Amino acid sequence: MRFAGSFTTRLSVVAVLGFQTHLTAQQRYLPIDVENGSRLYRSNCFACHGPEGNSIPGVDFRRGLFKRVSDDDDLLRVIANGVPGTAMPPTAINDSGRFALVAYIRSMSESAKGSGDVVRGRALFEGKGGCLACHRVNGKGSRLGPDLSEVGAVRNAPYLERSVVAPAESILPEHRFVRAVTREGSVIVGRRLNEDTHSIQLIDQDEQLRSLLKSELREYTLLTTTTMPSYQDKFSPAELADLVTYLLSLRGLESQ
Ligand code: HEC
Numbered sequence: 232m233r234f235a236g237s238f239t240t241r242l243s244v245v246a247v248l249g250f251q252t253h254l255t256a257q258q259r260y261l262p263i264d265v266e267n268g269s270r271l272y273r274s275n276c277f278a279c280h281g282p283e284g285n286s287i288p289g290v291d292f293r294r295g296l297f298k299r300v301s302d303d304d305d306l307l308r309v310i311a312n313g314v315p316g317t318a319m320p321p322t323a324i325n326d327s328g329r330f331a332l333v334a335y336i337r338s339m340s341e342s343a344k345g346s347g348d349v350v351r352g353r354a355l356f357e358g359k360g361g362c363l364a365c366h367r368v369n370g371k372g373s374r375l376g377p378d379l380s381e382v383g384a385v386r387n388a389p390y391l392e393r394s395v396v397a398p399a400e401s402i403l404p405e406h407r408f409v410r411a412v413t414r415e416g417s418v419i420v421g422r423r424l425n426e427d428t429h430s431i432q433l434i435d436q437d438e439q440l441r442s443l444l445k446s447e448l449r450e451y452t453l454l455t456t457t458t459m460p461s462y463q464d465k466f467s468p469a470e471l472a473d474l475v476t477y478l479l480s481l482r483g484l485e486s487q
């Protein structure tokens with residue numbers, strides 16, 4: 232089998248390089264292969280597997296979740312032969328195309344894990360960053376900001392990085408702050424948790440859960456600002472990578 236041979240040769244060259252220079256996991260494949268793979272993925276696989284690689288139940292390229300594939304050789308085989316008896320078709324494509332697809336699929340899960348160090352990231356989160364002053368992770372910290380215990384399961388690396396360096400850019404509707412003035416004139420500012428036609432529930436500045444009836448309010452405004460400061464100048468790029476890697480590792484129950 233010609234393709235198996237050429238693939239193995241290429242892999243072992245990469246393995247030796249990795250051993251000598253301690254390349255990070257992300258550099259295991261050449262960027263050019265990942266790029267070619269991305270192109271091939273878009274034209275051959277995207278329609279079924281989706282942009283994030285998680286559209287098929289039980290298969291998730293970002294999380295490295297497969298049904299029966301365990302190594303790169305299995306991946307190459309599945310791409311060539313499909314999975315008989317399922318909608319996964321064989322793909323007629325040459326060796327380097329298949330290799331590029333594997334490189335791309337692997338890169339999806341590697342960038343999903345982050346390029347930094349989880350332990351250092353956690354130290355920054357709890358120490359220098361002071362993130363627990365507003366956020367809660369697995370029962371520890373504050374409720375002023377959203378609970379981040381599962382943030383790694385629902386957000387990707389670029390989004391998380393933007394959240395830290397430019398928080399005001401990306402406030403989700405469910406994390407908006409509200410300012411309410413009661414009939415008696417007291418002002419309550421807090422993070423909105425729920426809202427229906429008659430009432431709103433929020434976490435106020437003392438971390439207390441408050442439920443307010445709209446009919447008893449004199450004023451009610453949805454704020455477009457956030458209390459989260461930008462960390463643009465506080466972290467070096469390496470620290471930011473560590474922090475994002477830590478956030479990506481937070482996957483709620485799944486990670487425990
Ligand atoms: C017509 C839809 C379709 C297309 C196109 C498609 N797939 Fe799939 N793929 C599937 C389905 C469905 C499964 C799940 C098969 C099963 O149940 O085991 C799957 C499974 C897989 C798996 C996982 C096998 C396992 O054991 O977990 C890999 C890897 C995969 N596809 C890669 C690709 C690649 C790469 C391409 C593009 C070259 C591609 N697929 C194109 C539908 C598709």
Ligand code: HEC
Pocket residue numbers: 356360361362363364365366375376377382386391394395398399401402403406407422457458459460462474478
């Ligand atoms: C002063 C309070 C405060 C501090 C300190 C703070 N945050 Fe936040 N953070 C918030 C609030 C409020 C939100 C929700 C509104 C928004 O998106 O800005 C938020 C949102 C986020 C989000 C987006 C969550 C999502 O699901 O979209 C992330 C990620 C995040 N913060 C990470 C951090 C990290 C990491 C730190 C420490 C380096 C930190 N925050 C420090 C208040 C804070």
